[in-house]
Structures are given as C-alpha cells and as structure tokens.
Amino acid sequence: MERYSGWADEGFGGVAEVFARNFEEFPELGAAVTVFAGGRKVVELWGGVADQGSGRAWERDTAVPVFSCAKGIVSVCAHLLAQEGRLDLDAPVSRYWSEFGRYGKEAITCRMVLGHRAGVPVLDRVLTFEEIADWAPVIRAIEGQTPLWEPGASYEYHGHVFGFLIGEVIRRITGHTPGAYFRQAVGDPLGLRAWIGLPTAELDGRARLVEAEGRPGMPGPEHLLTRIVTMNGALVFPGLDEPHGWNDPALLGMELPGAGATASASGLAGLYAAAVTGIEGHRRLLSPETVTDAVREISSGKGWLGFDMGARWGSGFLLDSPSFRPMLGERSFGNDGAGGQFAFGDDEFGVGFAYVANRMIGHGDARATRLVAAVRECLGG
DSSP, X not given: OOOEEEEEOTTOHHHHHHHHHHHHHSOOOEEEEEEEETTEEEEEEEXXXXXXXXXXXXXXXOOEEEETHHHHHHHHHHHHXXXXXXXXXXXXXXXXXXXXXXXXOTTOBHHHHHTTOSSOSSXXXXXXXXXXXXXXXXXXXXXXXXXXXXXXXXXXXXXXXXXXXXXXXXXXXXSSXXXXXXXXXXXXXHTOOEEESOOGGGTTTSOOOEEXXXXXXXXXXXXXXXXXXXXXXXXXXXXXXXXXXXXXXXXXXXXXXXXXXXXXXXXXHHHHHHHHTOOTTOOOSSOHHXXXXXXXXXXXXXXXXXXXXXXXXXXXXXXXXXXXXXXXSTTEEEEEOTTSOEEEEETTTTXXXXXXXXXXXXXXXXHHHXXXXXXXXXXXX
C-alpha cells in the first residue's frame, strides 16, 4: 500500500518512486516534494504524519520549519531590489545602514555578506530570546561587532547573522522587515505558502519537528547567534519544544531571517519556479542577468575555520556542489535546511524544486539528494 498522496506527470514517475523508497529506507515521518518544470507543476507528493503526538496526517499544503531555506527567501528579495536598481550589492552596507560602518566593517559589502565573507558569522554579545524577537537589539549588536577576519579575505557560514544583516538592509530600503517585504512583494501576490514569521492562523496546521535517533540537538536562536557556542559547541542545546525550541509558536512567529522560515514544499518550489520561469501567469521574478550574477561563485574550499565541506556559494545561494549538495548544473541555486529540507531553482532546466520533512536527520542527508537525482534523470540528464 502506498504511503503517500499526490501525483506526478508522465515522465516524472521516477520522483514518485524515490519518494516512496525514502519512507521505506529512512526514518521518514512526514514529508513532501514538489517540482515545477517550465512554470508548470509536474510533481506534488506528500505523505506520512505531520504531528507524531496526535497522529495528524501530512496534507497537501502542510507547512513545516525549514531552517536555512530562509536564506534563499531573503536572497531572492535582495536580488529583486538589486534588479530594480534600489540596492547595489557591491556597495558598502553602510550606504544603506550608516551605523553599520564602524569597528572594521566600513568596507563590508552586501556581496560579502551574501557570500559569507563579511567576517561577522556570529556575535560576541549574548542576546536573550526576547531581544532576538525584538529585532533592534540584534541590529545594535551587529553594529558593535568587530569582524573575526579581514572582510573579503576568507569565508565561513554566517548562520543567523546573515539574515539579520541583509534583512536590515532590506528594511532600510523598503521600510519593511524581510519577512514582511517578502510577503508583500512575492508571497502574497503569488499565493506562496512560505513565511519568515509564521502567522498565528497557520500554527495549528503546521508539521511538528522530531529529531532522528542519535542526531545532536538543534540549538535555539540564542545559541546560533553566539560566538562561544557556535564556534566551540560549549553549551547544552534546548529541545525542539517549548520554551524556545523550534516547535515553539513564539519562535515560529518571530522573524529569524537566517534560519527561521516555515513553508510547504509547494511554497518553496513555487518561489524558485517563479524566480526562474514565472508561474501562474506571472513573469519570472529574476532576469537571466540577475541569475547569472547570483550563481557566480563567491566562496568555496577551506573556510576560516580550516574545513572544506565541499560547498560552493554564490551571492546568497548554495550552488551546485557535487560532493555536498548536487543540483542540476551551473545555473542551479538554492539553500538547504538543518533537518534535511532543500529547495532550489535552475533557469537552464526551468525547474523549481523543494523537499520538506519533519524528521530531522541533518544537513546533506540523502533523502533530498536522491529526489534531485531522480528529477535529473527524468529530465534526461
């Protein structure tokens, strides 16, 4: 008996086969995958359990926390503003946010931040949950931070700071925080089920996260912003549930633009499809020239901490990284999430893809990779 619902167009049955095998071969709980090709939805599959406690089933539009897939949402917004001539990615951040340009940060550009090269991956100041939820204290802490390395000279993943830093630039330009700007400019017009700051009305229907057996605990936002914990792993992390865990309505409802998005598979796939082909009669969001700018490699190889994870980074997006996160090719761009979630677009193939799940196995686990490989095979790659 099949454990999933939905459909796959003729020629994309291989994706459905892999989706079913994921439930057989991994500790999958609930999951969904959506694929757009040429602006048209060709795969929409979902199955399993959204809430292990109640047994509530995963449904077509179920949304789930997708962690750093948020960076893709924020980065699409930044590139939209650049495309409109409102943001110069190679100008100093201080052009838009004057208080930022102090303590060695004067020459940091948005491009450096988007490529994880700004030297401010984490903060020295420890902020409380309430301060992070208030936005402004995080911004003040970023203003007072000294770079950990000469900006532009090296790179390291910028975790939470990425979203607040680019998000504040977006706020200075538009008057809206990044989550609000995304809904106004993209999410609401296209009807996308993706949010940075989950509306109260969506809380009851969301999927609840569960850690896979043996997986290290997921740090809360206070820890992901903090230099000591992020760099040294010094503290015990909270669980997923309240207070301040990733199932907590208080956390899901606030704007964490680096790692705090909640979305359905169709919402994330629809975003990337809208970016590269357009959907629902809307023209594509990002021009070919904008995509070319976004997929130019900015960072790869050994980072500041001395490790090479095999990731390649463009301006705000993870690029096709064969040994880390393979996609379709050199025009692919996206972001993954800490629980194995993954979404990307590719304008050469005209594809928008997203896989989401609530059983957290980890960055780079094989579930999404297998589905992407199936899409590639269905496209004749």
